Amino acid sequence: MVTMKDVGREAGVSAMTVSNVLRGNDNVAPETAKRVREAADKLHYRLNTTSLSARSLRVSTSRRGKEFGTIGLAIFELDQPYPSQLASLVSIEAEKRGYQTVVQQTRINELNERSIIERMSNQFCDGLLFSSSRLSAYEIETLSNHRPTVLLDDDRRQTDIDTVLTPCEAGAQAAITYLHGIGRRRIGIIGANPAVNEVSLEDSRITKGRRITGCRIAFEELGMTWNPARVIPTPWNNVDARQAVHTYESTIRDCDALFCMTDTVAFGVIRGLKDIGLDVPRxxxxxxxxxxxxxxxxVPSLTTVAVDIEDIARRSVDLLIRRIDDEPNLPHQRVTATFHIERRESA
Known part of the structure; x- marks a missing residue:
């Protein structure tokens, strides 16, 4: 199947320039537009007419008042604190730049992801911020009709899509190092899978795998023995994390510190520890x-690997809008957000 990228390659321009020309935008030089149309005819490429109609409607509507672009945010869930806070910050950053945000949750389900990408791309969205689970760069580009896209926290080695990452390995390593530095030696990890002694190649590319990799690096550098029995599984929500404390009570009582792989997990763990009579941090x-x-x-306030969530939102929106504005010479980027250890009462 011929794609916009193929037409752009034939014409010597970016896929976004092809999109602008074939949608009738007047911001492309006439000689360039002519070259694009000739390349499209040569390759028998035809634009998705549903997407074209939606784009035309958005532009004609915006001209009656203040003109806003629209970006889509497809994120894994909205009923947990971290993704909801990120979605809010993305919306704020987008609005500063004259864009409105449409938000959908994928529930980390491939069928949902495919459907959401197609719907967002065939409606009013000029670009997409996408928290992916398994879809390839080619599939994302095809489903989105080659809309500009930035991936969120997807560490696969994509060469043609921008990616913004949380500092999973470095942050987890810093967490274990911090606990060791305050004198804790029987450190447990809650929120990972204890069944594997080595993280698989596939797991090492996703958030959970990258964080467990950071833990293992810290254990090795600190000369501590890696004990899979102290790696406790739980889904990343407070209800299941609280239950995990009860399920693995004997293991937890053998620990003098726990690294919780998200703050939400930590909230449930602290409540669970209260249930079984353990004091945090004593x-x-x-x-x-x-x-x-x-x-x-x-209560107690949570010591945490504090990721700069505002930085993630700002960089993601900036990268996406630069793609929307058609900067063909901008190399695709992989950026990682900054972090620090926020020391509070729990450790």
């Missing part, structure tokens, strides 16, 4: 990962 220290705002209001 009996067991707790550190989370994310730096979401509500961690400061917990």
């Amino acid at each position: 009996d067991i220290a707790i550190i989370g990962f994310d730096g979401i705002a509500m961690g400061a209001s917990m």
Whole structure:
């Protein structure tokens, strides 16, 4: 199947320039537009007419008032603190730049992801921020009709899509190092899979795998023995994390510190520890990962790997709008957000 990228390659321009020409935008030089149309005819490429009609409607509507672009945000869930905070910050950053945001949750389901990409791309979205699970760069580009796209926290080695990452390995390594530095030696990890001693290649590309990799690096550098029995599985929500404390109570009582792989997991763990009569931090220290705002209001307040979520939102929106504005010479980028250890009462 011929794609916009193929037409762009034939004409010597970017896929976004092809999109602008074939949609009738007047911001492309006439000689360039002529070259694009000739390449499209040669390759028998035809634009998706549903997408074209939607784009025309958005432009004609915007001309009656203040002109806003529209970006789509497809994120894994909205009923947990971290993704909802990120979605809010993306919306704020987009609005500063004259864009409105349409948000959908994928539930980390490939069918949902495919459907959401197609719907967003065939409606009013000029570009897409996408938290992917398994879809390839080629499939994302095809489903989105070659809309500009930025991936969120997808560490596969994509060469033709921009990616913004959380500092999973470095942050997890810093968390274990911090717990060791305050004198804790029986450190457990909650939120990973204990069945594997080595993280598989596939797992190492996703958030959970990258964080467990950071933990293992820290254990090795600190000369600590890696004990899979102290790696406790739980889904990344507070309800299941609280239950995991009860399920793995004997293991947890053998630990003097726990690294929780998200702040939301830490919230449930702290409640679960209260249930079984363990004091935080006297009996067991707790550190989370994310730096979401509500961690400061917990009792005890949560020590955490505080990711700069505003930085993620800002960089993601900036990269996407630069693609929308058609900067063909901008190399595709992989950027990682900054972080620091936010020391509070729990550790």
